Amino acid sequence: MADLIQEEWAEQLENDKNAIVLDVRTEEEFEEGYIPNAINIDIRQGQDFIDELEKLDKSKTYYVYCRSGARSAKACAIMDQLGFEEAHNLLGGIMEWEGDIAE
Template sequence: MADLTQEEWAEQLSQDNNAVVLDVRTQDEVDEEGIIPNAIHIDIYKGQGFIYELENLDKSKSYYVYCRSGNRSGQACAIMNQLGFEKTNNLLGGFSEWAGDVTSV
């Protein structure tokens, strides 16, 4: 897992043709605050359901994971690494510090 600043995240993401953006916030957070465009949403608080949904993802891709502040996304990256995902990137500061595009759901 790599912890990336907002700038590093945006730069790497723009150059990564194998990237998937993953939002691990709650549905309420997504509804209230919006989501980074093209992100997939899997709530980390789903417990085992979170694991099941991760298992359906392509482990060969690069994952750019975020939550509100960077804590839950760090936990999500650690879980993903244990499940065999090799390229996970955690957004330091999370969505609360995101200055890029946001879309509503």
Template structure:
């Protein structure tokens, strides 16, 4: 897992043709605004979260965020344990995000 600042995260994401943006907040949080092109898998689903993560393509790069960076850090650690080699945590989360939000 790599913790990336907003600037590092944005720059690396823009250069990555194999990127998936993963929002691990609740559905309600997601519905209130999200980074464009994100998919939402709620980390609070516990085993359901793990089951959904296991279905993802391990060859892709995952740019993971939550509200503040805490849950996304946990999600990246879980993903690493499941064999995902490219999971990048957005430090500061969406509350510090200065880019576009849908």
């Protein structure tokens, strides 16, 4: 797992053909705006969160974010424990994101 500042996260994401953007905020937060092409799995769902992660391709590279970077850091740690090869946390979360926002 790597904590990446926005510039690193965005640059790696743009150049990664194996990338999946993962938003771990609540559905309500997600509906207020999200980074384009993100999939939403709410980390606060406990076992359901883990069950949904287990359905994902562990060989892909995941770019994970939340509101501020705390929940996504936890999500990356969980993903690491579950055997995901690469998960990158967006430091500062979507609050500090300066890129595009989809609604």
